[in-house]
Amino acid sequence: MTPERPDPVIPAPVPGPPVPAAPTATYRLQLQPEFPFAAAEAAVPYLASLGVSHLHLSPVLEAVPGSTHGYDVVDHARVRGELGGEEGLRSLAGTAREHGLGLVVDIVPNHMAMTPRHNHALWEVLREGPASPYAHWFDIDWEAQGGRLLLPVLGGPLGAEIGHLKVDGDVLRYYDQVFPLREGTEKLPLPRLLDAQWYRPAWWRLARTELNYRRFFSISELIGVRVEDPEVFAATHAKILELLRDGVVEGLRIDHPDGLADPDAYLRRLHEATGGRWTVVEKILADGEPLPAAWPVAGTTGYDALRQVDGLFTDPAGAGELLGQYRRFAAVQADRGGHWESTVRRAAYKVVTHELATETDRLTRVASRLCAGSEDLALRDRAPWALGSALRELLVRMEVYRPYPSTDAASIVTGAAADEARTAFTVPEEARAVDVVRDLVLGRAGEGPAGAEFRARFAQTSSALRAKSVEDTAFYRYQPLLSANEVGGNPGSPAVSPDDFHAYCARVQRDWPAMGTVLSTHDTKRSGDVRAALSVLTQCPERWADVLAEVTRAGTGVPDPQLAWAAWQTLFGLGPAAEERLQGALLKHVREAGLHTAWTEQEPAYEEAVAAFVAEGPCGSPGRLVTDLRTSLALHVRANVLGAALVHLTMPGVPDVYQGTEAEYLALVDPDNRSPFTPAEQPSEKTELTTAALRLRARRPTAFGDAATYTPLSAEGPAAAHCVAFARSGEVLTAVTRMSLRLARAGGWRDTRLPLPAGRWTDVLTPGRKFTGHARVEELFETLPVALLERVGEGGPESG
CATH class of the missing domain: 3.20.20.80 (Glycosidases)
Structure with a gap:
């Protein structure tokens, strides 16, 4: 008997106004x-x-x-x-x-977790199949796998694991995993019992090609929710x-x-x-x-703001020099990790044909059905292999995550991408499959529910491909400057000019004034302070090259030069670190890169060589050469750390402060950055800066809110390019030092001045200091490489 689907309990909308104000931070x-x-x-x-x-x-x-x-x-x-x-x-x-x-x-x-013993909705689907009242919760292709849900949970092929599958009353156990049995099947012999279920326990490796449910990226343990x-x-x-x-x-x-x-x-x-x-x-x-x-x-949530802030403190010329050094040191060719766009393209081909093979196969089946049943005869007679090839060629050329129903898909799945995709075919008429697929994506063909399904699945697959190929693969293969390899970043062009930064801030204030901004999150591959330190290397690439030459001469059993480059930069960004901590981060690095080992195809000998190198090199005596360089550049690391923090806290948007980052916070990718929170024990200058800026935002919300203004300010004088400043609503002024090492080499601030907006200004970070008219930048940055000023009088803190 088919159970009745329960009536939905539609929640009443949350009551209308007054709606709580947007956060200040x-x-x-x-x-x-x-x-x-x-x-x-x-x-x-x-x-x-x-x-x-x-x-x-x-x-x-x-x-x-x-x-x-x-x-x-x-x-x-x-x-x-x-x-x-x-x-x-x-x-x-x-x-x-x-x-x-x-x-x-x-x-x-x-998505939800693919753990039936804890996920009641999924449990019922496994027990009752497509007749379950919860079956419509999950994006399952019941037409595949003989109408059964593939569960990639076995450690090996079924024949090798059969002895570990045990019937226990009305459940099936596999080690600590538990699955429900279809009613009336519990007495069957095990082979027949397995065939009688609405699911198929299978070797985990089959997920790549046989999976018939939508998941989060390529993580089979997370099932998509509809x-x-x-x-x-x-x-x-x-x-x-x-x-x-x-x-x-x-x-x-x-x-x-x-x-x-x-x-x-x-x-x-x-x-x-x-x-x-x-x-x-x-x-x-x-x-x-x-x-x-x-x-x-x-x-x-603010990854686009992160990219802007990081880029502001990156020297474009030095980043270019680091790229040349990286290519020579790591012996990489332009198309094999030495060129950003080529690295992304190669990674995308790997992901779309390997990790996301089942997703592209399902998308191909939908396209084939659409073409075969179309009234438009031009769509007929399209071989599934050609449609699949066309899909892959278009997907790998996506330069953003996905198209949306409210946006122009033709500007995302472009004609230029289609032209390039056709070159993968040798027969011109077969290349027409590219145009067919693009027409389906753009809605020019494929009407009705099937067409809508195709467009939705194309977009979902595209987003998974972009995330896996860029963030989880290319970021670990292209490594000239690791601080640029962050979600939302552009490692191929890591620097952001002050003019571009100001233009970005103006757009945010105009269009999305209450958006989030971040420097560190639970997902950042390196915390903001680690990235700020690494950016200093763009100001002294020659010193970095000298240190690399020294550690290379020391001889440390390098398993491959790309890993070595990444390891030494990681050590520079983090500073002295425990061996286990650095090994964990670098082991994840090489597995994500997938060049010599991978999560699913691990190479023990290579991974042992990585561990030995970390112990002998970065965590051994050669590592002190790198940490000594970091120590010698401490003032410039400080300028970047405090500058980035202050810009983040006062630029347009709502700043999100990740746990612990109000103080020095040096962390690598998860799980390194997800330790339980503990409040800072001792205040530091970064803590005092963060607290002062946050309290100022709370005290003057209108200076930073929806109706606020953002005004770039330009310094005047020989070192003007090293001072980045802006005003918020004529009430608050932020000024920071940009590229302090280059500044010092050029002779310092000298007679550089910053014209201030009208009024009297007090220093929020160093109380007692006041400025009017033109501030000498050397005086402005006398105690700190940054300044946060508040206008006094006329509604300021000293009025009334």
């Missing part, structure tokens, strides 16, 4: 069993003292037990018990409110909307909206359901790519 906390709600609550007085307006919490809904991140959600209806449950969250919200703070939470609409279905949206968002209605939560961060079938429609539905609460989206923008104007959100 947020503080990101990574919740985990070692840092639950109670620990966050205990930290509230300290966090409130910093000057933020909201705490930004990682996902709070029920996740896989022991999860240190919470993105593997298993139950949307419950607040995570390991963190203290709903009672703990509400208590945290109450204490935060007493200290003047609100809560912003991270939500995960795209929130485009209103019923699924209602069920998966009811608890979050309840927390918004009750005032427990005031804003949202949306994880990976690009994985959704229709991000436009999802965000409209969410906006209506939340009553327009402040919402930012984890959208990765390419250089020059605008955020879709139709999205009813405050903006992105």
Whole structure:
């Protein structure tokens, strides 16, 4: 008997105005069993003292037990018990409110954890198959695999693992994993019992080509959720909307909206359901790519701002010199890791034919059905292999994550890309498959639900390919300047001129004034302070070359020169580090690169050589040559660290301060950057700068809010190019030192002056100092390489 689908409980929209104001600044906390709600609550007085307006919490809904991140959600209806449950969250919200703070939470609409014993909805699908009332929750291709869901959970082929599969009452056990049995099958002999289930336990390697459910990127442990279905949206968002209605939560961060079938429609539905609460989206923008104007959100989470701030402190000439050194040192050819665009293209081919083979195969099947059943005879007789080849050739040429229904797909899947894609075919008529596929993507062909499905799947596959090929592969293969290899970055053009930075800030203030901005997150591959240190190398590439020559002469058993370059730069950015910590980061580095070893095809001999090199080189006596160089450049690292921090905290947008980054924060990729939070024990100049800037934002919200203004300021004199300054609404002035090492070599500030806007100005970072008219930059930066000024009088802090 087919169970009846339960009636959806459609949550009432969050009540209308008054909607809480957008945050002035947020503080990101990574919740985990070692840092639950109670620990966050205990930290509230300290966090409130910093000057933020909201705490930004990682996902709070029920996740896989022991999860240190919470993105593997298993139950949307419950607040995570390991963190203290709903009672703990509400208590945290109450204490935060007493200290003047609100809560912003991270939500995960795209996927759930593929762990049936904890995921009730998935359990029911495995037990009842497509007749389950939860079957429409998940993006499963029931036409494939004989109508069974492939579960890539076995450590080897079925024949080798059969002895570890045990029937236990009405469940099937495989080590610590548990799966439901279809009713009436528990007495069958094991081979027949396995064939009788709605799922197929299989060797994990089959996921690459046989998987028949949508997943998060290429992570088979995370199954895609169909929130485009209103019923699924209602069920998966009811608890979050309840927390918004009750005032427990005031804003949202949306994880990976690009994985959704229709991000436009999802965000409209969410906006209506939340009553327009402040919402930012984890959208990765390419250089020059605008955020879709139709999205009813405050903006992105801020990776585009990160790229701008990092680029501002990067010397373009020195970055070019480092590229030449890298090519010589690592012996890489331009198309084999020595040229950014070529590295991305090669990585994309690898990912689309290997990690995402099952996704492209499914997309090819949809295209084949569309062509075979089309009334347009020009679409007929298209061989599946040709359509598949055309799809791959177009996908690898995507320069942004994906097209959206509200944007012009022709500007993303371009005619130039199609022209280039045709060159992969030897027969002109077969090359016509490229035009067929492009017409399907652009909606010029393929009407009805099947056409809509194709366009959605193309976009979803494109976003997964872009993320995997760029962020998770090319960033680990192209390494001239590791600080540029960050989400949203452009390693091929790492520097940003002051004029371009100011233009970016002006656009943000005009179009997305309440978007998020970040320097460090739980996903950054290197913290902001590590990247700020690495950027100093662009000011002294010749000194870097000398040190590399010395460590190379020392002889350290280098397994390959690309790894060595990355290892030495990692050590420079991080400073002296424990061997285990550096080994973990570099082992992840080489596995992600996939050139000599990989996560799924590990080469023990190579990985042992990597470990030995780290111990003998970066963590041995040669490593001191690199750390000594870092020590000798400490003043210039300081200038970059403080400059980036102040720019981030005062530029347009809502700054998000990652846990611990109010003080010196030196961290590498996860899990290195996801340790449980501990408040800073001793204040530092970075802590004092951060606190002063955040409190100023809280004290003068109109100077930074939606109606604020952003005005670039230009210094005058021989070192004018080294001073970057801007004013916010004529009330606050930020000035920072850019490329301090180059400045020192050129003779310092000399008679450089910064014209100040009208009025009297006081130094927020060094109280007691006042300026009017033209400030001598040398005096402005007398104690710190940065300055934060506040206009006094006429409504300023000294008036009234």
